[in-house]
Amino acid sequence: MRQPQPISVAEHRTRLLRVKRLARVCSGRIALSSEEVLASLVGSLLVQAPIDRHNLLLKAVVEVLNVGVPPDKAEDLVIELRSILEQLL
Numbered sequence: 088m089r090q091p092q093p094i095s096v097a098e099h100r101t102r103l104l105r106v107k108r109l110a111r112v113c114s115g116r117i118a119l120s121s122e123e124v125l126a127s128l129v130g131s132l133l134v135q136a137p138i139d140r141h142n143l144l145l146k147a148v149v150e151v152l153n154v155g156v157p158p159d160k161a162e163d164l165v166i167e168l169r170s171i172l173e174q175l176l
Contacts, residue, residue, distance in 0.1 A: 123150045128169045132176055
């Protein structure tokens with residue numbers, strides 16, 4: 088069986104940008120290249136302990152705030168992005 092070849096971070100970004108719904112949500116609100124936000128959200132989908140999930144979601148919110156998303160929009164954006172990623176995974 089042929090082993091899959093590793094792909095670069097740039098290729099991951101390109102693949103994520105092809106997901107129109109994810110790109111639309113991010114457009115004008117957050118750079119999709121914010122690996123910290125995506126990593127925290129993916130992690131929140133993978134961990135089993137509720138406290139770990141909660142902490143990763145909070146980390147994602149902080150990262151979104153750090154890139155300039157207004158505080159009143161940050162939590163909704165993180166929830167929407169997580170929902171899209173959950174469907175993709």
